[in-house]
Amino acid sequence: MGNIISAMDALNISLKNILLHFASLAVLVTVVYFLLFKRIKQFMKRRSDEYQTAQDSISAEKKDVEEMKAEYSVLLDKANNQIARINEEAAVAAELQAKVIIEEAKNNAKTIVEKANKDMQFEKAKMKAEFKNEVADIAVDIAGKILMREVKSADTEKVIEDSLNEWVK
Numbered sequence: 001m002g003n004i005i006s007a008m009d010a011l012n013i014s015l016k017n018i019l020l021h022f023a024s025l026a027v028l029v030t031v032v033y034f035l036l037f038k039r040i041k042q043f044m045k046r047r048s049d050e051y052q053t054a055q056d057s058i059s060a061e062k063k064d065v066e067e068m069k070a071e072y073s074v075l076l077d078k079a080n081n082q083i084a085r086i087n088e089e090a091a092v093a094a095e096l097q098a099k100v101i102i103e104e105a106k107n108n109a110k111t112i113v114e115k116a117n118k119d120m121q122f123e124k125a126k127m128k129a130e131f132k133n134e135v136a137d138i139a140v141d142i143a144g145k146i147l148m149r150e151v152k153s154a155d156t157e158k159v160i161e162d163s164l165n166e167w168v169k
Helices: 002-010 015-148 153-168
Strands: none
Touching: 015 153
């Protein structure tokens, strides 16, 4: 201990100076504590509260976003189901409409065929009537030619043959 005291005397350090320095330090720490520490502590608490509030807000918004995501997912599923149902209904309606159109086309085709058959029968009857008239005219011509001449069987056959050849042309 003797060395310490001699070293203290050499450095011009006394117990009184040491105690004054400790007292000054205690006063300085007390003043700093009352002036700065409370303010710094309040500032840090305010910042901590702000961060906590922001974190709570973010958590609440994240929860809201998750809820909205779930709601939108449900709505999207409903919309997809509705689209699928509408597509199915449209397909059924299109199939029914196609059947109706095909049936109408068949009926129209049937009507056209019937009309064509009627027209064909009318034309056939008309041709038969014209054929009968021509045959009658030819027969009258043949009869007239036969009566104008002396009736010989060779002449009659020749007149009939000529008339038939003329008629075939």
